[in-house]
Amino acid sequence: MKRPRFTWAGLAVVAAAWLLLVVGARWTAAQSSGNCSATYKVDMTLPTGARWTMCWEPRLNEGIVLHDVTFTPPGGTARLVLAQASMAQIHVPYDDNGARFHDVSDYGLGGDRLLDLAPADCPSGTLLADQGKDMLCRTTVNRGYAYKHASTQLQGYALNLFSVSKIGEYNYIVEWTFSDDGAIEPAVRATGQLQRTGANPDYGWPLDSLNSRFGIAHTHNYYWRLDFDVDGSANDVVEEIDFTPSPTRNSWTLNVNELGTEAGRQVDATAFRFWRIKDSSVENADGHPISYELLPESSNVFRGPAYEPFTQNEFYVTVYNACEQWASHNPTSGGCGENLASFVNGQSLSGADLVLWYGVAFHHLPIEEDEIYMNAHRTAFTLRPRDWTADNPLANAGSGGPTATSPPTLTRTATPTATATRTSTATATATLTAGPAGTATATLTPTATQATGSNDVFFFVLLPVVRR
Amino acid sequence: MKLWPLLRRLIPVGSVGLILLITTLVWASPERLFTSLTGYDPLSLEEQQTAYTLALAHDQVQSLIRGQRTAVLLVERHDEPKSVTQFGSWARRADVYVYNYNQDQLLHVLVDLSARTVSAVETLQEVQLPLTEAEVAAAYQRVLADPVAGGALRRQFQAVTGAALDQPEQQLKYRALIFRASAMPDVPLGAAAECGRRRCAQLLIATQGDVLIDLLPIVDLSADRVASASGFFSPEAQP
Structure with missing residues (x-):
């Protein structure tokens, strides 16, 4: 079994796919839905x-x-x-x-x-x-x-x-x-x-x-x-x-x-x-x-x-x-x-x-x-x-069943103060075909989320793994 | 020939860098790159400029404002009635409002931005839009220059600060709103009785140090004169 080898071409393919993904997502988000554009929605x-x-x-x-x-x-x-x-x-x-x-x-x-x-x-x-x-x-x-x-x-x-x-x-x-x-x-x-x-x-x-x-x-x-x-x-x-x-x-x-x-x-x-x-x-x-x-x-x-x-x-x-x-x-x-x-x-x-x-x-x-x-x-x-x-x-x-959209949990500490902590995790995986050179798999992991609609900042960490 | 191996390495690196730059820009501000204004979206600066140009170039508008003292008060998205919006999409249209101080007419020009044409021109009486910044400044200058109103202002300034009003621009701040006689029909309005039909500004003045000046002078912008030196309130505050 061959060991996966890093190539510039593979990285360029992944980057191009990344470009398509981001531009596509933001283009979609910016399109008007209803009677106003995204800026005013x-x-x-x-x-x-x-x-x-x-x-x-x-x-x-x-x-x-x-x-x-x-x-x-x-x-x-x-x-x-x-x-x-x-x-x-x-x-x-x-x-x-x-x-x-x-x-x-x-x-x-x-x-x-x-x-x-x-x-x-x-x-x-x-x-x-x-x-x-x-x-x-x-x-x-x-x-x-x-x-x-x-x-x-x-x-x-x-x-x-x-x-x-x-x-x-x-x-x-x-x-x-x-x-x-x-x-x-x-x-x-x-x-x-x-x-x-x-x-x-x-x-x-x-x-x-x-x-x-x-x-x-x-x-x-x-x-x-x-x-x-x-x-x-x-x-x-x-x-x-x-x-x-x-x-x-x-x-x-x-x-x-x-x-x-x-x-x-x-x-x-x-x-x-x-x-x-x-x-x-x-x-x-x-x-x-x-x-x-x-x-x-x-x-x-x-x-x-x-x-x-x-x-x-x-x-x-x-x-x-x-x-x-x-x-x-x-x-x-x-x-x-x-x-x-x-x-x-x-x-x-x-x-x-x-x-x-x-x-x-x-x-x-x-x-x-x-x-x-x-x-x-x-x-x-x-x-x-x-x-x-x-x-x-x-x-x-209610508090019986926390879900992916569960509200912040109140953590009681030993001191008289209480701290509200928002917890949210989610993972998205995208499989990207990179043509004859091989297959690129990109794992997208949100590092910060904000429950404020599709236009808010949502950063992903791209971890490219390329094999020949 | 020796450059090629270096270029071969730099091209992919440069490409990746370029792509990352583009994605960053797209992520930061997708609206600027992709959005086209629609529906209830306010007019862009370009749309306002287009509406303004089309309105003022229109023959009927030209004939109404030629030789007259006028000012453009507002360019704003035309608020379409629900008979139009119920169908889910509508043309971008703008209202351009021009005031004619000589005739006391508000000229309303409806501009179809999609067709780049003027759809309608009408003249309105007794419709007073909020004051522009230039009108507020002109009203304030008129008060300063008026012997009675300016004198009252100087005395009030002296009374509340203990200093002389010798550099008004540095010592006072001012705002203004439209005054209409119909708002206060039960007080003797004097020269301000025509306000509403005429375009009048009532000034709110304070020192730069946020001390109120207890005067609410009214300027008739149509006649370019002070209509009331102090406003209409309790006699002990009158100059």
Whole structure:
């Protein structure tokens, strides 16, 4: 038996094969799938097996706009959730009526307002760029217990995306969190520095030892436009769900009311009110229509003057109209409404393509600690599946059976600290025919992995063995 | 002839090195080499330049802007309605927006980048896109040059810093947003009452040391004048 002998020709063949393999793989990864190219696509399979895909686009007014948001539960079916999602206004009226800003329409969250993020802004995440500007941070975050029962527990994970828009002295961190249980949490964190101070104690809080300079109180009314297409735009229906107490208030009756025409509705925390959008023709295995519900956040409620009618409700459902973009100061050319209140004009929702709008208020009475840098204040609400599946699709990912996509294991040490360690191993083998000179076998061993989709760095060590 | 044995050894080594270099480049940035923009992808710089050139060369656009004080405000991907996107693919199209300060018109030019043609031209009233960097700088210079607004700014600067405002470029920083009269119909707006129909900028000013200046002056960019020296808030803060 001849001893294998190294030859340059053999190595060149292996290198050529390597070239084909790498170029082919990266070409495939870079091709567009869906309605955007790889640069503007997020495709994240979380450690528990749930998958989120979407396209992102920077726009001058809205900042980052998300398109075609699709959720696949572990082992389940990929379904479209949102055709488009974005901020629709940040309305900032000051308590002294000295300024009433409408930031999305009048300042813009995009363009040069979108900050170029440094790696330090996005620790353990990946920065996504448009034209060389790193403007979106994509991270996988551990969200703690997905559930815990008896001896079973599961650590849940989420895809987190955020951008930062500098608006005056403020920085708005616009954030979207997509969890492995299907929940979506739109959020804004307000930080930076105070925009206005004054001398009138009726409208502010003292910020100096002389009690002469007051941080003027104001409200951040955040509005989102959520163009839901539950498994497509057809057959979507919106229901308002709340509860009526009995006369003695010792029992509560469930009310489910389908909204028949465009509507603006108020939060009602005392009635546990929320809304859902369901597809009336697509059912889960139990025969129940799939839906997403909007769980409101109502610790602050802002009701403004008559000339701000859009502040009279928090929740709106409208028939899709391409010109209806922003909650206020919407362009009126072509007969379009100027704000949410005028979008609601009696159109029937039956058989229509529906858009949900939601607003959350954060009333900010400054504190001395706001200077010199305001700690980020987070305002958020939740969208989550209701009956998307017939039972919990994360149930099989619990601590009973670790798999190749098992979540990080928590290692308890003798000290009071705990260390989260991500473990992942996989081996790919490729057999490459090298022509008359012989056969080349390349063993590909990943030395580092990141569960962040097909475009992330995935290094292989090539071990060529050539024989004559 | 003596070189051949050396070359015979160097060619494979060089080839392997070249291949490794190519694979490294491909791995590092596949999008630059392989990606073509599609769907919701924002416009590339080249697409923006093409849209801009086609729009401004169009006869109807030329006739609308000739002799007028204008500025290109934005070139952005045309946000296609769902009646278009529902079919899964669509042409690359761009919106080019040009503001005519003399007429207070926003000129919207829809450019088909695939066909390299202008698809539509329309003029809009009372549509105000966010301010450009040049407009913000012009508004700030207008305030500095204005006796009333500039004076108020200097007094405020002196009050909060104890120093004279003698080198504004080094001492102040500024931003601005569109001001519309409809946002504050219940205060006496004076010369700013036409803002919205006209293009107005409200300035947010702070010192380079991050101390706020308690003024929100408004500049009417259409008329190229200050519309309000301080904005509209509590009287004790007025100059």
